[in-house]
Every structure is written in C-alpha cells, then in structure tokens.
Amino acid sequence: MSSSLTDAPARAGDLTSVVLPASDRKPLSKKELAADQPTWCPGCGDFSVLALYFKLIEKRKLWHEKITTIAGIGCSSRFPYFVQAHGVHYIHGRALPFASGVSLSRPDLHVFVFGGDGDAFSIGGNHFNHTARKNIRMTYVVMDNWVYGLTKKQTSPTSPQGFKSKTDVGGAVDRPINPLKQAISAGATFVARTTHTNPNHVLQMMEAAMDHDGFSFVECLSECVEFYEGAFDASNPRKGGVFNTVPADHDVADEIAAYKLADAAFPGYFGILYKASCPTKNANEAKINAAAQEKVKGLKDWQILKQTFDRLK
Amino acid sequence: MSEATITAPSAGRSPGLSRISEAVIRIAGNSQDGIQAIGGFLARLAGRSEQEVMTFMTIPSTISGGPSIFQVRIGSGEVLSAGDDADVLMAFYQHSYENHVGSLKKGGIVLYDSDHVEPNPEWHKEYRHVGVPISSRTVEAIGGTAKDKGKNIFALGLVAKMFDLNVTKLTQLISERFSGKDTSVLNNALTAFHAGYGHSLENTLETFRFAESQKKDRPQVVMSGNEALAYGLIAAGVRFGAGYPITPWSDIMELLRRELPKYGGTFVQCEDEIASISMALGASYGGRVAVTGSSGPGISLKTEALGWAVMAEVPLVICDIQRGGPSTGMPTNVEQSDLNIAVFGGHGDSPRVVLAPANVEDCFYTAIEAVNIAREYSVPVLILSDQAIATRIEAFEEPNFEKVFQDISPDFSPVPDGKPYDLSVPDGITRHVPPGTFIQSGKYPIITGLEHDEAGHPTASPKLHLQMTAKRRKKLQALGSRWPTPRVHGPSEGNVLLVGWGSTQGPIKEAVDRARAAGDSVSSIHIRYINPLPPGLEDIFAGFNHVFVVELNDEGIYGHGQLAGLLRAKYCDPKIRSITKTDGLTFKVKEILGAVRNYLEAGVRKI
Ligand SMILES: Cc1ncc(C[n+]2csc(CCOP(=O)(O)OP(=O)(O)O)c2C)c(N)n1
Ligand code: SF4
Numbered sequence: 001m002s003s004s005l006t007d008a009p010a011r012a013g014d015l016t017s018v019v020l021p022a023s024d025r026k027p028l029s030k031k032e033l034a035a036d037q038p039t040w041c042p043g044c045g046d047f048s049v050l051a052l053y054f055k056l057i058e059k060r061k062l063w064h065e066k067i068t069t070i071a072g073i074g075c076s077s078r079f080p081y082f083v084q085a086h087g088v089h090y091i092h093g094r095a096l097p098f099a100s101g102v103s104l105s106r107p108d109l110h111v112f113v114f115g116g117d118g119d120a121f122s123i124g125g126n127h128f129n130h131t132a133r134k135n136i137r138m139t140y141v142v143m144d145n146w147v148y149g150l151t152k153k154q155t156s157p158t159s160p161q162g163f164k165s166k167t168d169v170g171g172a173v174d175r176p177i178n179p180l181k182q183a184i185s186a187g188a189t190f191v192a193r194t195t196h197t198n199p200n201h202v203l204q205m206m207e208a209a210m211d212h213d214g215f216s217f218v219e220c221l222s223e224c225v226e227f228y229e230g231a232f233d234a235s236n237p238r239k240g241g242v243f244n245t246v247p248a249d250h251d252v253a254d255e256i257a258a259y260k261l262a263d264a265a266f267p268g269y270f271g272i273l274y275k276a277s278c279p280t281k282n283a284n285e286a287k288i289n290a291a292a293q294e295k296v297k298g299l300k301d302w303q304i305l306k307q308t309f310d311r312l313k
Numbered sequence: 314m315s316e317a318t319i320t321a322p323s324a325g326r327s328p329g330l331s332r333i334s335e336a337v338i339r340i341a342g343n344s345q346d347g348i349q350a351i352g353g354f355l356a357r358l359a360g361r362s363e364q365e366v367m368t369f370m371t372i373p374s375t376i377s378g379g380p381s382i383f384q385v386r387i388g389s390g391e392v393l394s395a396g397d398d399a400d401v402l403m404a405f406y407q408h409s410y411e412n413h414v415g416s417l418k419k420g421g422i423v424l425y426d427s428d429h430v431e432p433n434p435e436w437h438k439e440y441r442h443v444g445v446p447i448s449s450r451t452v453e454a455i456g457g458t459a460k461d462k463g464k465n466i467f468a469l470g471l472v473a474k475m476f477d478l479n480v481t482k483l484t485q486l487i488s489e490r491f492s493g494k495d496t497s498v499l500n501n502a503l504t505a506f507h508a509g510y511g512h513s514l515e516n517t518l519e520t521f522r523f524a525e526s527q528k529k530d531r532p533q534v535v536m537s538g539n540e541a542l543a544y545g546l547i548a549a550g551v552r553f554g555a556g557y558p559i560t561p562w563s564d565i566m567e568l569l570r571r572e573l574p575k576y577g578g579t580f581v582q583c584e585d586e587i588a589s590i591s592m593a594l595g596a597s598y599g600g601r602v603a604v605t606g607s608s609g610p611g612i613s614l615k616t617e618a619l620g621w622a623v624m625a626e627v628p629l630v631i632c633d634i635q636r637g638g639p640s641t642g643m644p645t646n647v648e649q650s651d652l653n654i655a656v657f658g659g660h661g662d663s664p665r666v667v668l669a670p671a672n673v674e675d676c677f678y679t680a681i682e683a684v685n686i687a688r689e690y691s692v693p694v695l696i697l698s699d700q701a702i703a704t705r706i707e708a709f710e711e712p713n714f715e716k717v718f719q720d721i722s723p724d725f726s727p728v729p730d731g732k733p734y735d736l737s738v739p740d741g742i743t744r745h746v747p748p749g750t751f752i753q754s755g756k757y758p759i760i761t762g763l764e765h766d767e768a769g770h771p772t773a774s775p776k777l778h779l780q781m782t783a784k785r786r787k788k789l790q791a792l793g794s795r796w797p798t799p800r801v802h803g804p805s806e807g808n809v810l811l812v813g814w815g816s817t818q819g820p821i822k823e824a825v826d827r828a829r830a831a832g833d834s835v836s837s838i839h840i841r842y843i844n845p846l847p848p849g850l851e852d853i854f855a856g857f858n859h860v861f862v863v864e865l866n867d868e869g870i871y872g873h874g875q876l877a878g879l880l881r882a883k884y885c886d887p888k889i890r891s892i893t894k895t896d897g898l899t900f901k902v903k904e905i906l907g908a909v910r911n912y913l914e915a916g917v918r919k920i
C-alpha cells in the first residue's frame with residue numbers, strides 16, 4: 001500500500017538487528033511453536049492437526065511473525081491459542097471473511113484458517129461459498145467431526161442421517177452436506193481431503209494447500225472421541241477400515257471427475273480432488289490498483305484528492 | 314430576521330432589479346426530468362461564486378421514477394437549513410404545482426410550465442404566477458427529435474436569467490458535466506440553456522440579484538455528505554473497506570470502490586453485512602484502520618462483530634447512514650433512530666465511540682477524527698450520519714489537503730514483548746502489535762473475543778473479567794473527559810435551551826436566531842460526541858429553565874427521544890424533555906419553534 005507521506009516513526013529502541021536474516025534462522029520447532037496446553041479431550045483428532053501444523057511450519061521454515069492463525073468458534077476453532085504466532089479467535093462462522101480482510105490487505109502474511117464443520121458449513125456457509133468463488137488467497141482446514149463438539153453433541157450439517165444427538169434423539173433427520181461437493185461447486189480452486197489418523201497425509205495435504213495460489217480448502221476428518229466416537233473407523237485401516245487415495249489417473253483439473261470422486265460413499269477418497277489455476281482476488285485487485293495508480297503516477301496522495309476536489313468546484 | 318428576500322426585497326430597489334440576500338428555489342417535477350441536475354448546477358454555481366448553499370431533495374424509492382423535488386437555498390450569508398418555505402416554485406406538472414404551491418411563501422413566485430399546468434385562479438391572489446411553455450420551447454430550440462428532454466436545462470436558463478446568475482460559469486459547468494459524451498448532447502444542452510436564458514420574462518418579472526458574499530479564504534467545493542465522508546476517510550489514511558449495498562450507505566461504498574485503488578487501497582463488496590464488518594476487522598487487525606458501514610437493517614446484522622471489536626479491542630470505523638426504521642422502514646427518508654443501537658447495540662457491556670457529524674463539511678472532518686480515535690483507543694467508532702446529510706449538497710471551503718492528509722501505515726518494527734491487553738497501562742489504552750511484527754520474547758499475541766488475560770489467552774477468572782471490563786470502559790471515560798464542552802449558541806443562560814445532534818444542527822440554530830430576533834430567550838447546543846458524552850453539559854443545562862432535545866425519532870414508550878433518554882439517564886434531570894417527529898422529513902424551523910411554544914404556552918407536547 002502506498003505511504004506517500006513520511007514513514008511511520010520507528011518504535012523506541014530499534015530492535016531491527018534482533019531479527020536475523022531468514023537464512024540464519026533456525027526452523028521453528030514445537031518448542032517455540034507450542035503456546036497454551038490444548039484444552040481438547042484426550043484422544044481428540046484435533047491434536048494431530050495441530051502437531052502437523054507445527055511440522056509444516058518447521059518444514060517450510062515459516063516464521064512466527066509471518067503466520068496468522070485465524071479461527072471462528074468451536075472446539076477445533078480454539079486452535080490459535082495453541083500456536084505461538086500471531087493469531088485471532090474470531091466469532092462463530094465468520095473466520096473466512098475476517099481472514100479475507102487480512103489476506104487482501106497483507107499480502108506478506110501466510111493466512112491459515114482452522115475451524116469445525118458447524119462453523120464452516122452451517123453458520124458460516126455463505127462465507128464458505130463466496131470466499132471460494134472469489135479465490136481469496138488463504139489455506140482453510142476444516143476439522144470435520146460430524147458433530148457440534150463445543151456445545152456438546154448437537155447435530156451438525158455433516159452429521160449423517162440417523163446420528164443420535166441431543167437435538168435429534170431419534171437420529172438426525174436432515175441430509176448432510178458434502179463439503180467437497182460444496183467446495184467444488186462453489187468454485188474453490190483447491191479441494192483436498194485427509195484424515196487425522198494419517199499424519200503424513202495430513203502434512204502432505206496442508207503443504208500442497210499452502211503452496212496453492214488461491215483459496216485452498218482441506219477437509220480433515222477429525223474424530224470427536226467425546227461425542228462421536230468411531231465416526232471414521234471405516235476410513236482407518238487400524239480399525240479395520242480402508243484408506244483409499246484418489247486414483248492415480250484422476251485428473252485434478254477435471255471438475256466433473258472431481259465432483260464424482262467427492263460423491264463416493266464413505267470412506268470415499270483421500271487426497272487432492274480438485275485443483276484449478278485461476279487468478280486470485282488478491283491478484284485481480286492488485287491489477288485494478290496498478291491501472292488506477294498508473295493514472296495518478298507521480299502524485300502524492302493529497303494531490304490525488306486535490307485533483308478530485310478540483311472537479312467538485 | 315431582516316433578510317432581503319424575494320418576497321421582501323431590500324429597500325431602494327431600482328425598477329426591474331431587486332437585491333436579495335438569499336433565495337429558496339423548489340423545483341418540482343418527476344425524477345426522470347433531471348430536476349436533480351438543475352439543483353446540482355445551481356449548488357455548484359453557488360459554490361464557485363462563494364455563496365452558501367444547501368439543498369434538500371426527495372426521490373421516489375421506486376426506480377421507475379415518480380414525483381420528485383429538489384430544493385436549493387442560496388444565500389450570501391450563512392445558510393443553515395434548506396429553508397422552510399420557498400421563494401420560487403418551478404412546477405413542471407399539474408401535480409407538482411398542486412402539491413407544492415403550499416410550500417411557497419405568501420407572495421412567492423410560481424414559475425410553471427404552461428404546456429402542462431393549468432393555474433388555479435384562486436391561488437393567483439396569494440402567489441405571483443409566471444407561465445412559460447417550457448416543454449414546447451425546449452422542443453423548438455433543440456429541434457423535435459429529443460422531445461422535451463433538455464427542458465431541465467431550459468429551465469436552468471430561465472432561473473439564470475431571473476437571478477442574473479453568472480452565465481459564463483454556468484455554461485462552463487454544463488460543458489464540464491456533458492464533456493466526454495457525444496458532442497451533440499453538449500450542444501443540445503447549451504442550446505436549451507441559451508433558449509431558456511433568452512426567453513423574455515421582462516414584462517412579468519423583475520430580475521433578482523444576490524448581494525455580494527464575503528470573500529472566502531479558500532475556494533469552495535460542493536458535494537454531498539456521503540461524498541465528504543468517503544473522501545474524509547481517504548484523507549484520514551483508510552485504505553481498506555468492505556460493505557454490502559444498502560440505501561443511503563451505498564454511495565459511500567461505490568465511491569470508495571472507485572477511488573481507493575488510486576491510493577493503493579481496496580474496497581470489497583461482500584456477500585453480506587456480517588462478512589463486510591468481518592473483512593474490515595481483518596484488515597484493521599492487519600494494522601491499518603479499515604471501514605465498513607451500512608444503513609437500517611444492515612447495522613443490526615453487524616452488531617455481533619461490533620461486540621467482538623470492543624472485546625478484542627480492534628479499531629474500526631463503522632458508518633451508519635440512518636434512514637427510517639425499523640426493519641426495511643423508509644429507505645429514502647431521514648430519521649435519527651439508530652442512536653440507541655449505535656451506543657448500546659449488541660449483547661454484553663460493550664462501550665464504543667459514537668460521533669455524529671452536523672453537516673456536509675463536518676462529515677469530512679468527522680471521518681478523520683473517527684479514524685484517529687479508533688487507532689488511538691483501539692475501539693470501534695461509529696459515525697452516525699443520516700439520509701439528510703448524506704444526500705444533501707453543500708458548499709464548503711476546500712480542506713488544506715497537505716495538512717489534513719495523514720499516513721497511518723502500520724509500524725512493523727520488532728518489539729521486545731507484547732501484551733495485547735496490558736492492564737498496567739494508564740487509562741487502559743493499549744494498541745495491538747500488528748501481525749508481521751517480530752516479537753523478541755517469542756510470545757505472540759492472540760486477539761480474541763473470549764474474555765482473556767493480558768496475553769489474550771482465555772480466562773474465566775472473575776477478577777480478570779472485572780479488570781478487563783473496567784479497562785474497556787476506562788479508556789472511553791478517559792477519551793470523553795478530553796472532549797470539549799459544546800459551545801452554546803446564544804447566551805449561556807436563559808429560558809429555553811434546544812439540544813440537537815447530527816443533521817438537525819442547521820434548523821435548530823436557525824430556530825434560535827429567529828426566536829431571539831423575536832425577543833424570545835432561546836439558546837442551543839449541538840452534541841457531536843454522542844458516546845461518550847462530552848463533559849460540562851450539566852453546567853450548561855443549569856443555566857436554563859427548559860431543556861428540549863430536538864431529534865428525528867419517536868418519543869418512545871417513556872416520552873423521550875433517544876438522545877433525550879441518554880441525557881436523562883446520565884443527568885437524572887426531569888427538565889430534559891423531547892421534541893421529536895417521525896415523518897421522514899427534516900425539521901422545519903417553524904416546527905421546532907411551534908413545538909417549543911406548545912410546551913411553554915399550553916404545556917403539551919405537539920409539533
Ligand atoms: C452466534 C453463535 N451461535 C452459537 C454459538 C454456539 N456455538 C459455539 S461452537 C458451536 C458449534 C461448534 O461446532 P463445530 O463448528 O463443528 O466445531 P467443533 O466444536 O465440533 O470443533 C456453536 C453452535 C456461538 N458461539 N455463536
Ligand atoms: S468434545 Fe470432541 S471435538 Fe471437542 S475436544 Fe472433545 S473430543 Fe475434541
């Protein structure tokens with residue numbers, strides 16, 4: 001962003017020298033990255049997502065100050081408290097537009113958003129669709145546990161029909177949404193699926209998502225041991241299930257094929273289902289700005305306004 | 314007031330020429346006739362001629378058109394309101410004539426299109442009637458094809474002649490307006506203008522000439538309140554905004570969407586109101602105060618996120634361009650009924666700042682003030698404007714750009730440590746370190762809406778909730794104590810004090826001037842700082858027998874309007890009473906004075 005007036009005054013006591021050049025910095029390990037002791041129930045799937053986020057940061061040599069971890073409300077959305085980096089715990093369902101504001105105004109940051117299925121697809125459903133179609137650069141990991149965890153076992157938009165919850169004692173009535181199909185049809189440019197029981201795969205997906213230039217969405221099955229134990233056993237080989245990866249011959253650029261894969265019955269497929277290259281909103285807006293600024297080249301900000309006001313005389 | 318006007322010209326008039334100090338011209342037609350354009354030209358001309366100007370318009374809320382008016386008041390002295398009654402009514406149709414003749418002063422002039430209007434002989438006694446075949450003369454002048462399109466410009470020519478306006482400046486304005494279009498459009502416009510100007514009114518009407526106005530130090534700019542607010546935000550350094558379209562807020566978002574890219578900024582049209590405030594908060598968190606805004610129902614939708622901003626202590630500017638409510642209400646009418654939601658809206662104890670600009674120029678400076686308060690106090694600031702200021706056009710002195718422009722780009726230099734919610738800081742005023750900042754201690758802040766400790770980590774500690782609630786309150790108490798006490802217009806002691814806020818400033822001041830000229834003891838104050846309230850009001854109130862709060866909202870279940878309710882709550886002073894109305898129109902000076910009289914003489918509340 002232009003700052004055509006004087007630069008902001010430096011803070012007292014110049015500490016610039018304490019920041020080592022990236023090449024001299026040691027990758028951050030769990031020791032530097034762990035913040036609060038997670039408050040999740042022992043055995044909760046969310047632990048593994050957190051551990052792999054730390055791994056990702058370490059592996060890709062991301063620095064504390066360049067990461068923002070943003071979440072809405074839910075068990076999973078407690079995430080930012082457990083990460084030693086700039087973080088935001090926002091309101092229920094609205095983490096995506098908040099993160100969009102960060103992404104669009106701060107191109108220098110890595111924007112990661114974590115949340116639950118209720119946060120993403122129920123109260124935040126509208127934002128999910130629009131952030132996807134606008135292709136705003138960020139990585140969004142939804143820890144899907146098919147239930148409302150934090151509020152203690154109500155039906156979630158991904159709960160399968162028949163699931164007995166406190167709000168559906170006779171079993172869930174409404175058809176669940178399919179997050180992958182929804183993401184593809186909304187225009188998301190990166191759609192992947194993984195599960196907390198396969199750590200390497202989680203890391204792989206998060207890394208690919210981070211490298212995607214655009215809105216990258218990862219659905220990560222993350223078991224709620226408290227309120228939906230065993231939900232994902234059929235996808236866990238250790239529990240007698242199968243972990244099917246996306247077929248090797250699947251064309252990730254083929255939207256229809258991706259949609260069909262997404263439609264497969266549980267346990268379905270894991271991996272990158274869809275990936276399209278399409279300009280991000282970040283890039284589109286930058287283009288608009290470049291064109292607009294070309295026209296006022298050489299003018300200070302106040303002179304631009306003066307020019308406008310001259311036409312209002 | 315001893316003002317020279319059309320109905321009461323100054324003494325010593327020469328035949329055929331009268332000197333006047335001001336005129337109120339009401340143009341009535343259909344919205345598709347371009348009557349807004351005539352008003353706009355007159356306002357711009359007044360601005361260029363260093364005159365004061367204020368406009369008032371009504372537009373139908375349907376798109377396809379319908380009856381519409383534009384009123385412009387031009388004066389050589391201070392113009393405080395759009396004027397109660399008109400000196401001149403220009404009526405394009407029978408309905409325009411019949412519906413608006415009542416808004417004329419006795420002895421005022423009806424300038425009507427004799428192709429469409431059949432004057433009523435009974436009204437001839439009260440008003441001077443001048444008929445001009447505006448439609449057919451326009452067709453004649455431009456030449457058939459365009460039908461009577463262009464009759465607004467013909468009419469402008471008539472007005473120009475009648476008031477001896479500066480033709481060079483006017484044709485210059487017309488040329489600017491139509492430049493870039495097909496040259497035939499401009500030529501037609503100029504032809505229509507000159508035809509109107511050349512149309513002889515000699516036998517029927519004298520020429521009026523405005524008295525010279527005082528030289529202004531700087532050139533004047535002419536714009537609406539919404540424009541002034543948006544440009545003020547730009548001058549303040551805002552470079553990111555997000556919004557969802559709703560009348561009358563949309564103008565601001567459209568303007569920012571168009572203008573911000575020139576300054577390297579971005580405005581995003583979001584999927585809804587909640588996304589808009591959230592996105593703006595995201596950008597603010599990024600280190601540079603951002604803006605969102607809305608009107609009516611949109612404000613209701615934003616309140617959860619507004620509460621987050623209070624709790625998380627993230628700065629933000631929220632424009633509330635009030636319209637008639639509740640619900641979808643009256644989208645194109647004025648009301649000041651959002652004061653309560655602005656001050657209190659949302660759950661929990663959530664103190665925030667509310668400022669209300671008094672006029673168009675003030676919109677520009679209020680925007681800058683709002684940005685600076687938000688930044689300094691890490692708090693959401695609502696700018697409570699309204700449909701009347703938003704859409705009316707005024708002329709004001711061009712700002713000193715170099716002086717008012719500010720750089721608010723974030724500072725990312727490393728810091729030793731950062732407690733986002735440090736409790737040891739005086740008055741609770743803390744500022745966040747934006748993301749991107751390296752923190753030497755390795756302890757990074759979490760910005761949160763859960764009650765938190767000093768580092769931003771969640772807590773259910775009773776002590777911390779007490780302390781943090783107090784922190785959020787204390788910083789606003791500190792802010793309020795630094796604000797100036799409003800100046801009393803008129804003597805600081807007397808019988809009646811009128812209290813106003815927002816767009817009612819002009820008519821209230823004019824009411825005071827008129828009442829005092831008639832020998833009544835009336836003064837007024839204007840409150841720009843709605844929340845927290847400025848200090849010293851109780852001392853002002855003490856100087857008067859009666860305090861009437863004049864505002865455009867309902868008297869409510871307990872008999873007082875929204876600001877009156879706040880003042881009564883704060884000062885427990887039963888002397889504070891209300892003058893309110895909800896007809897969707899701005900206050901007329903005579904309505905205010907009539908209401909005061911009714912209270913004093915009959916002891917009843919009635920407008
Ligand atoms: C506006 C609003 N409505 C309701 C809630 C209560 N609430 C908090 S979390 C939650 C659902 C969480 O479910 P999910 O997003 O799936 O997250 P999980 O806890 O399962 O990880 C609800 C309903 C809230 N915080 N805000
Ligand atoms: S309730 Fe479920 S989702 Fe929440 S922490 Fe416990 S196991 Fe995890």
Ligand SMILES: [Mg+2]
Nearest residue numbers: 116117147148
């Ligand atoms: Mg859930």
